[in-house]
Amino acid sequence: MNRLLSAEALRNRLGISVRKGKLEFIREEQATLRALERVANDLATRKVTLEDIWDTEAKLAYVDNLEREGVLPTVASNPKSIPPSSSTPTYPTSQKPGLPKAVAWPHLIPNVNYAITWAAHLQRHREIWEELQFKLNFSEHPNAISVLLRVLLELSVDNYIKEAPLSTVNESDNLARKAAKVADDMYVKKMIDKKYLGAINKLRQGENLISMDTLNRYVHSSNFNVSPEHLKMLWGTLSSFVVLCLTT
Structure with missing residues (x-):
């Protein structure tokens, strides 16, 4: 595998793509959101810092580790690659439940418990x-x-x-x-x-x-x-x- 992956290739492994300035899910949305949440939490809690993943090589190593942990959405989780199952319930188009959309945290400090005892x-x-x-x-x-x-x-x-x-x-x-x-x-x-x-x-x-x-x-x-x-x-x-x- 070419170790010098592009930014687009890294986004693809996380299940997202940017087209015409818009973010799109290219794999199953919930699995992708869970992967992005993990990345955000790793950065917020300093389990991983920007210095740790500054270059492409380091980013790839981090994403490889997420894949080994089973965090990344797999190709198999892409809705287009899964044939419809007879056991899967179907809904009229107007009643099919929608998936929640990811909303970026709008504040500086992430919504994470930093375990501070406020004296x-x-x-x-x-x-x-x-x-x-x-x-x-x-x-x-x-x-x-x-x-x-x-x-x-x-x-x-x-x-x-x-x-x-x-x-x-x-x-x-x-x-x-x-x-x-x-x-x-x-x-x-x-x-x-x-x-x-x-x-x-x-x-x-x-x-x-x-x-x-x-x-x-x-x-x-x-x-x-x-x-x-x-x-x-x-x-x-x-x-x-x-x-x-x-x-x-």
Whole structure:
């Protein structure tokens, strides 16, 4: 098999195709939705990160693993390849039950249980979290989401510094430097691995997509357009770090 599969080939294995700008199911819809839900959950819970599947080779390895687990819709599940069975009930066209359509989660934080115990001193953190998870929509509030994401990150980092406690942080340290020191402490305590430590340290690299400079521009620049996809990528990278800061 050619290891350099195209994006279209990868979508086909997940059971979807894009034609004329529209998403279409090319295999059994429910099986495809279950596969897409698994991918979304893997990313939301950081079982898999964008860095893990950045290139085509890594994407293919991930999809191969899903196939071995029986997650992917098979060719046999394509309705066109299954002959009608005499035991399958039939319905008049107007009464045949329709399948539910997939609806994208419209908020920054996915609808996943992150197992945070919200102590009394985390009341404001919780309010911001719930706004980002259940109230603010990308379609209506992209700027508010970008600002609150930075606020949540800063409050979470400060919570870790206070609760750990972490004495290496100075009053003059900016947020990126504080986050790096918190990540170093988490690494020493074996709360995160070296790979994730490197991802958090990228917050200090000005040109990096997940840099603190990028977050600051969302807040302060009048010419920096908010990208929902970029914000989702930021949350995918930062979510485990934020949760650890809140559960210390």
